[in-house]
Amino acid sequence: MTATPTQQYDDRMPSLGAEVIEGLVNIVGRDAVIVDRPLLEDPEHPLKDPYWIPDNHRYSPAAAVLPSSVEEVQGIVALAHEHRIPIWTHSQGRNNGYGGPSPRVRGSLNLSLRRMNRILEINEELAYAVVEPGVRWFDLYDELRRRGSRLMVSIPDLGWGSVVGNSLDNGVTYLPVGQDFGAPCGLEVVLPDGQLLRTGMGAMSGNPSFHIYKRGVGPVLDPLFMQSNLGIVTRMGIWLTPQPEVFAPLTLTIAHEADLPAAIDTIRELKLRNQLRGSPCLYNTLMAATMTGAKDAIAAAAQGIMPDEDIERIARQTGLGRWYVRAALWGNREEIEVQLRSVRAAWERIPGATITVSGHYAPDEYESIESISDRILAGVPNLDVIKHKDEGFAHIGLSPLVPLQGHRVQEVVELIRTITHEQMGLNFKAGILVTGDRSCAVVASINFDRRDPVQAAHAYEVGRTMIREVARLGYTEYRTHLDLMDDVAGLLDFNDHAYRRFCERIKDAVDPRGILSPGRYGIWPGGAGPAGGD
Incomplete structure (x- = not known):
């Protein structure tokens, strides 16, 4: 056969x-x-x-x-x-x-593509850069500083990744232009037949609007190359932001686990009114301890599942609360004061909630900021989040996309907490990334010892269970691990998997031999993969 x-x-x-x-x-x-x-x-x-x-x-x-x-x-x-x-x-x-x-x-x-690492353009007036896929966040930041640029770049938590690669997988960044994955604009793509394509206004040779307008004339193609296997992106425009007069990082906390829905609803209302910009993040106590380097809390969590009263004690002693929110304000002094009054008035309606302004920083002070979180929100790339990880540390990222409504987020959080405790025997650590005004990703980290094959294999099975159980609530991932892509694709079942079938038809048309990244996000050539075969 x-x-x-x-x-x-x-x-x-x-x-x-x-x-x-x-x-x-x-x-x-x-x-x-x-x-x-x-x-x-x-x-x-x-x-x-x-x-x-x-x-x-x-x-x-x-x-x-x-x-x-x-x-x-x-x-x-x-x-x-x-x-x-x-x-x-x-x-x-x-x-x-x-x-x-x-x-x-x-x-x-x-x-x-890491040798394709040229920064092709930085446009000061229109506030954008054009980069090849090997350019890291570190590289773009350093070049902006070398030029004495007035611009800043919206970055993720770790600076060693690719600006292009992170964007193509819908990676979150945190400054205002990072909201709703808003920074990328205009792609150059090598297609499966070797031809070169430019999207948007780049379809016209020499058009200066290539990297400043997200549409074009006719169908908008840029999203086809996000999380896809239809081409190889060899350059991308990325929008930058003028440095504000004042950068004011905020720390918001809630004192009680039961107040998480109120916190989510408050953030949504502030976002919809444009009173809180960028991509705020919420971290539960133990994840916040990891993010901020609270060594005693990290060591205690490593000893096994902690009783709630112990987590409560850490929350009080560290000042991290039961959920810790990383956010910031950007603007001139008058704008900052107006925004801060709005945020403070809304947040302090939650009993026991706190809000702290870490400082008011001018652009030439960003690199001297001590807080890891605050430096990230100032657009200063670093690796501090992982500098204390132990030799065997590994994790799988699970990140269902959920409406920015308190009761819905709490339902997903409680499910993930239960699975983490019962099936992994681990403390629950999670972050909630507010991706826009109306949505968030609940990011759970399934941790395991990468030196232990049995523990590692079990972690991936738990990941499958988590994806399946969260789907029962009606949600799926906004990005996913290589090993779980077919599981996630199988959940996109509307009208007998019409979405997948359409993607496969496009795949077979542009890549008839199926050579580019077969199986990426569950799209297989000829419908041949585990998620295909309609």
Whole structure:
């Protein structure tokens, strides 16, 4: 019996053959092709997910190639198309907790774009930059400072990732332009046949509106390349923000777990009235302790599931409360005072709630800010959030997207808490990322020891359970781990999975040989994957 495409993928051994390897070498040079198995499998090397199950090669690449130009990417795609080799593309490969750089299909060619690291443009007047996929948040920030720019960039929690890669996976950033994933604008894309496409106004050669207008003439294509496998993005515009006269980071807390719904509803009303901008985040006591480096609390939590009275004690002693909110105000002094009065009046209606202004900072003071959270909201990239992690630390990110309504958020939080306690035997740690005025992502971290294969495998099974149980409440993920993509795709069931079937029709039309990232977010060529086969 002839093997199905899925079987061919699953059975493929990690070897591309001498002809293909030499073809890659001819395109990019020998030093940009990696075939050494120990290096490809090294969990510390950014070619493999460091948080995957140890000694499990399900998501092992056959080789890796590191182009440094658009022309080299086009050559690699042409070679892969000729030989029917699946390609899995990543930028910096730092998406740990969601699969890192590992390919969904074993034996794929890992296409790393981290050598394409040029900042192509910074436009001071129109407040945007144009970057290649290898540009990190660190790189863009440093270049802005080197130029003495008046602009700042909205960043995520960790500065080592790719500006492009994070954006294409709908990664959250926190300054006002980060709200509703609003910073990316205008893409250049290598299509599966090797042709080059520019979206929006970039479809017209030399149009200066390429990176300032999010639409175009005709269908808007940019979202087709978010969390997709329809092309390889080789440049992207990103909107920047003029540095305000004053940056005022805020810390808001609630004293009682039962007040979480009131906190969510208060934030929603402030957001809808434009009195609280950016992307505020809420962290429960133990996650807040991890985020702020409260060592005693972190050590106590590592000893096993803590009784509620102990968490209550930590909440009081650290001042973190039962939920700690990271937010900020940006503007001139008069604007800050007006916004602060509105936020304070709304927040202090919650009994026992507190609000603290950490300071009033001018742009030249940002790098001297001591608080990890405050530096992030000032657009100063760092790695401080993970600097205290132990050697075996690993996690899986679970992040259902929920309406910004207190009762709905609490229902999801309580479900995730129960599963974390009962099935992992771990303390509940979670963050709530307010992605816009009307929605939030409840981000749960399933922690495990990456040196323990049994514990690691169990963590992924718990992840599946969590996705399934949250779906019973009517919600699904806004981004997901490599190993869980088919599970999530299977939940998109309206009209007999019409969404998936439509995506697969587009995939088969533009990529008939199915070479670009097969299986990404559950979209398989020919409907051949575990989530396909309609």
